[in-house]
Amino acid sequence: NAGVTQTPKFQVLKTGQSMTLQCAQDMNHNSMYWYRQDPGMGLRLIYYSASEGTTDKGEVPNGYNVSRLNKREFSLRLESAAPSQTSVYFCASGDRSNQPQHFGDGTRLSIL
Amino acid sequence: AQSVAQPEDQVNVAEGNPLTVKCTYSVSGNPYLFWYVQYPNRGLQFLLKYITGDNLVKGSYGFEAEFNKSQTSFHLKKPSALVSDSALYFCAVVPGGYQKVTFGIGTKLQVIP
Numbered sequence: 586n587a588g589v590t591q592t593p594k595f596q597v598l599k600t601g602q603s604m605t606l607q608c609a610q611d612m613n614h615n616s617m618y619w620y621r622q623d624p625g626m627g628l629r630l631i632y633y634s635a636s637e638g639t640t641d642k643g644e645v646p647n648g649y650n651v652s653r654l655n656k657r658e659f660s661l662r663l664e665s666a667a668p669s670q671t672s673v674y675f676c677a678s679g680d681r682s683n684q685p686q687h688f689g690d691g692t693r694l695s696i697l
Numbered sequence: 698a699q700s701v702a703q704p705e706d707q708v709n710v711a712e713g714n715p716l717t718v719k720c721t722y723s724v725s726g727n728p729y730l731f732w733y734v735q736y737p738n739r740g741l742q743f744l745l746k747y748i749t750g751d752n753l754v755k756g757s758y759g760f761e762a763e764f765n766k767s768q769t770s771f772h773l774k775k776p777s778a779l780v781s782d783s784a785l786y787f788c789a790v791v792p793g794g795y796q797k798v799t800f801g802i803g804t805k806l807q808v809i810p
Contacts, residue, residue, distance in 0.1 A: 589740070620800075627787065627802040628741070643797055675740050683729065683791045683798060688740030 587611050591676050591689035598666045598696045606661040606692050608676030614686075616679045617659035619643075619651060621672040622691070628675065634659055666696045699724040701790045703801035710778045711809050718773040718804050720788030730771040731789040731798070732762055741787060747771060748793075758782070778808045 592607045610617065615636045620628040620643075630643030632651040640651050648670060650662045663670060674692045677685035700723045710716045722728055729748050733741040745756025752764045762773045773786060788801040 625802060628800040630797050633797070677741075684731070684746070685798060686743050688733075688742070690738070690740045 589676055589678055589687050589689035591674075591692050593692060594690070595693045596695070598663075598694065600666060600668060600696060602666050602696075603662065603664050604666065605663075606674055606676075606694075607658070608660065608689060609658045610676075610678040610687065611657065612678060612680075612687065613656070614678035614680050615656070616681060616683075616685070617653065618677040618679075618685050619649075619659070619661045620675045620677065621645065621670075622675060623672050631661065631674075668696050670694065671696045699728075699790055699792055699799050701788050701799055701801040703786075703788055703804045705804050707805040707807060709807045709809060712780055713777050716775050716778040716782070716806065716808070718786050718788075718806060720771045720773065720801060722769050722771060722788075722790040724790055724792050727793045729791045729793060730762075730764060732756065732760070732771075732773050733787045733789065733800075734758075735785040735787065735803070737784075744773070744786075778806075780808045780810050782806060783808045 589610045618633040619631040622628050629645045634640045634653040637656045652660045675688050677688045679686040702721045731746045732744040735741045745754050747754045747764045755761045760775050785803045787803045789798050791798045
């Protein structure tokens with residue numbers, strides 16, 4: 586019962602490096618989401634995908650790009666990492682575009 | 698613009714006592730409202746949602762929430778708290794339709810044995 590799987594679980598980057606966070610779901614959900622969680626800020630939506638082949642910006646998209654590779658996978662890319670992007674990143678999926686139902690366990694990203 | 702407020706950073710309750718975690722919202726139109734729980738080093742788990750219908754919504758693990766339109770509130774409740782309920786709780790809101798969910802900043806629930 587995998588649900589939503591995120592890789593990696595932890596990562597340390599240097600400023601300016603790039604990396605891709607991977608997310609896959611096995612529940613045949615149409616919608617997928619990327620959030621970041623910061624202390625005192627709750628969860629903020631970075632990007633979401635209402636269906637395969639579509640993506641849209643959320644509340645805090647600057648510095649990120651996404652790819653909805655297929656129905657299962659939704660990746661988040663940091664092209665040039667900045668210390669302000671140090672955060673915990675969560676991927677989520679849902680069977681409706683405005684109802685994230687299942688979350689992965691997160692990727693803890695530190696940028697030095 | 699939509700917003701959600703969780704006015705308490707932390708709620709402490711004795712095991713066996715009833716618990717309430719508060720949430721108020723601001724949104725145009727009819728809201729969809731959600732509660733999630735997060736345990737340490739884990740993702741959020743969906744507890745319950747209000748879309749329409751009965752104002753009292755029952756969810757997972759014995760939790761329930763009451764939608765109050767006049768007070769724009771959606772408080773989470775449980776009749777008898779367990780130590781295992783200790784976690785971070787998030788309220789979320791979205792206007793009806795295909796728009797983006799807004800989360801509160803979370804309330805830490807501490808159940809004291």
